[in-house]
Amino acid sequence: MEHTVEWIPVARMVDGSELAFTIHTFRGGEGPVVGMSAAIHGDETIGPEALRRLGALLEQPDRELRGTVRMIPVANPLAYEANTRNTPADHVNLNRVFPGDPDGWLTEQLAAKIAQHFLTGLDAYVDLHAGGAYPVVDYVYLTSTPPLSRAFGSRLLYRPKEPYPGTTATVADERGIPTVTVELGGGLYQEEEYARRNLDGLLNVLRSVGVLAEQPRPAPEQILMHDMAILRPHHGGILVPEVRVSDLAREVPGGTVLGRIYSPYTFELLETITAPFERSLLVLLRDNLAPIQPGAYMYMLGDASTAEILPAEAQ
Ligand SMILES: [Zn+2]
Known part of the structure; x- marks a missing residue:
């Protein structure tokens, strides 16, 4: 070689x-x-x-x-x-x-x-x-x-x-x-x-x-997703996460709170981010208490209801 x-x-x-x-x-x-x-x-x-x-x-x-x-x-x-x-x-x-x-x-x-x-x-x-x-x-x-x-x-x-x-x-x-x-x-x-x-x-x-x-x-066994949502915040602030890195590739019910954005100036709650699909697969997330810009990549979720299960290949 x-x-x-x-x-x-x-x-x-x-x-x-x-x-x-x-x-x-x-x-x-x-x-x-x-x-x-x-x-x-x-x-x-x-x-x-x-x-x-x-x-x-x-x-x-x-x-x-x-x-x-x-x-x-x-x-x-x-x-x-x-x-x-x-x-x-x-x-x-x-x-x-x-x-x-x-x-x-x-x-x-x-x-x-x-x-x-x-x-x-x-x-x-x-x-x-x-x-x-x-x-x-x-x-x-x-x-x-x-x-x-x-x-x-x-x-x-x-x-x-x-x-x-x-x-x-x-x-x-x-x-x-x-x-x-x-x-x-x-x-x-x-x-x-x-x-x-x-x-x-x-x-x-x-x-x-x-x-x-x-x-x-x-x-x-793998999950093939066809529909994905990208969630970007409408307000900048401190993102306080509610889902963790260990939750990646897991399914959560629709409406699950993924994180909240607070103003570090007034302390008000600016935005609550929730899972969009009835059965949402966590594809991308943030797991740190850090400022986030409006429009930045924040969460990506797959729609589990339109996804296919690919069976494990034979040994
Ligand atoms: Zn890249």
């Missing part, structure tokens, strides 16, 4: 530094080429650590690699440095501008380099996301290739009615690359557990495409 790290230059910054990102290539024997990326949103910081751990495992001398793994651990270095979702230099969301524009905004130039150097020649692609600086999340998109999405092993899966335009996943899909988008972890909640779960899911995807020789672990 051969491991190389390539720096891809993007642009010279105003402070004289060079914006560049790395692509790791772990090249083993004949077999599929699997791409993995993380930190397309810079505040989703668990993915780079999961890829670092995977890289260390792939380098173990007794590990047989039947194919190639290519990784971009930090797809948006400027946003990662600033711990922000969007690129600070132009405020653009990298995951809405793929396949990019070599003559566009800085973020579009970055996307164009990623699309050119990475989103090509892949036989499978996994993109790691998380909840961001405050929220924590737990689900996997099921789009082009259900068995690959199931192999990651998360309890909740989501099939959106329309793909998000401008994402790496949409471009990969258009290029015929089977794609899995993971949303797992976030905030600074149980980082060790979420790093391990991300790593565990990636390993099982590699087994299921045959890059790792071991038999893949069969998918457990």
Whole structure:
């Protein structure tokens, strides 16, 4: 197995530094080429650590690699440095501008380099996301290739009615690359557990495409959601949570209080946030006493009544 790290230059910054990102290539024997990326949103910081751990495992001398793994651990270095979702230099969301524009905004130039150097020649692609600086999340998109999405092993899966335009996943899909988008972890909640779960899911995807020789672990019983609500506050203030990180992927009855927003100035209750569906699955939440901006990601809930149960795969 051969491991190389390539720096891809993007642009010279105003402070004289060079914006560049790395692509790791772990090249083993004949077999599929699997791409993995993380930190397309810079505040989703668990993915780079999961890829670092995977890289260390792939380098173990007794590990047989039947194919190639290519990784971009930090797809948006400027946003990662600033711990922000969007690129600070132009405020653009990298995951809405793929396949990019070599003559566009800085973020579009970055996307164009990623699309050119990475989103090509892949036989499978996994993109790691998380909840961001405050929220924590737990689900996997099921789009082009259900068995690959199931192999990651998360309890909740989501099939959106329309793909998000401008994402790496949409471009990969258009290029015929089977794609899995993971949303797992976030905030600074149980980082060790979420790093391990991300790593565990990636390993099982590699087994299921045959890059790792071991038999893949069969998918457990999973819930495939078709309808999701994103709750964003209408008022900023202190969010006092009523559901905890341990409640993720659980079902709560409609009307369950998820959190309350209070004014830190007048102490009045500004907003009470409740579960919208008669049977609501907790997909994303915040579990800290922290200020929240109006319009920020606060809760995501799946509708359990329109969801399908996918039975566990045979052993
Ligand atoms: Zn993201």
